[in-house]
Amino acid sequence: MSDKTFSARVTVRLKNGVLDPQGKAIEGALGSLGFGGVGSVRQGKVFDIELQADSKKTAQSELEAMCEKLLANTVIEDYAVEIG
Amino acid sequence: MSDKTFSARVTVRLKNGVLDPQGKAIEGALGSLGFGGVGSVRQGKVFDIELQADSKKTAQSELEAMCEKLLANTVIEDYAVEIG
Numbered sequence: 001m002s003d004k005t006f007s008a009r010v011t012v013r014l015k016n017g018v019l020d021p022q023g024k025a026i027e028g029a030l031g032s033l034g035f036g037g038v039g040s041v042r043q044g045k046v047f048d049i050e051l052q053a054d055s056k057k058t059a060q061s062e063l064e065a066m067c068e069k070l071l072a073n074t075v076i077e078d079y080a081v082e083i084g
Numbered sequence: 085m086s087d088k089t090f091s092a093r094v095t096v097r098l099k100n101g102v103l104d105p106q107g108k109a110i111e112g113a114l115g116s117l118g119f120g121g122v123g124s125v126r127q128g129k130v131f132d133i134e135l136q137a138d139s140k141k142t143a144q145s146e147l148e149a150m151c152e153k154l155l156a157n158t159v160i161e162d163y164a165v166e167i168g
Contacts (some may be wrong), residue, residue, distance in 0.1 A: 026131065026154070028104065032152055035146060039089065039134030044114055046095055046130045047110065050123030062119060069117055070110070 006051045006059040011080045012072045013044035047071060056083055090135045090143040095164045096156045110128035131155060143167055 014020050020042050022032040027041040049066075053059035060081060098104050104126050111125040133150075137143035144165060151163040 013130070023131075029154055030150055033150075035147065035150055037136035041134075042132040044130040044132070046097070046128040047107075048097065048126045048128070050125075052121035052123060059149060061138065062121065066114055066117075066119055070113055 003054060004052065006053060006056065008049045008051055008059065008063050008081060008083045008084050010047040010063060010067060010071055011044060011082075012047070012067070012077050013081075015076055015078050018076045041069060043076060044077075045071075059083055087137065087138060090140065090167050092133045092135055092143065092147050092165060093132060094131040094147060094151060094155055095128060095166075096131070096151070096161050097163075098126060099160055099162050102160045128161075129155075138145045140167055149150060 014023075023041040023043045026043065027038060030038045030041070049063065051059050051062065053062060060083060063081045063083070064079075067081065068074060072079040098107075107125040107127045110127065111122060112120045114125070133147065135143050135146065137146060144167060147165045147167070148163075151165065152158060156163040
């Protein structure tokens with residue numbers, strides 16, 4: 001059943017409109033360091049996951065379940081799953 | 085000089101071989117939640133940056149300088165810059 005190994009990348013980012021104080025702090029720090037052209041910075045998380053599943057479709061749905069249950073707070077965050 | 089706006093994504097990840105306790109904790113938590121097929125998990129950071137620069141090449145080199153100076157700890161982390 002679990003015969004193939006998939007390498008997946010899950011990206012979790014704050015939804016648009018949700019305040020990102022960490023991003024704002026980085027924006028300010030980059031400005032202080034002399035990077036004048038920086039408009040906005042938003043910070044998110046990335047997870048590189050090795051997963052065994054019987055098909056890419058199973059892997060995809062399992063990864064989405066992981067996001068819903070643990071990796072993302074879906075009230076304020078969006079996630080994207082890419083299987084390479 | 086600073087006429088075009090670029091949307092860039094910077095991904096910062098721990099180098100291979102560097103211990104990732106946060107990734108290990110997520111690995112354990114996913115196991116406890118019943119996700120049996122999870123092999124390894126590594127966690128990293130992603131920055132979505134809006135940047136004004138006169139060319140894509142300038143934007144690229146500016147983003148790399150930001151990584152070297154602030155966004156990544158190059159002793160233990162690798163970074164990748166994508167300009168969309």
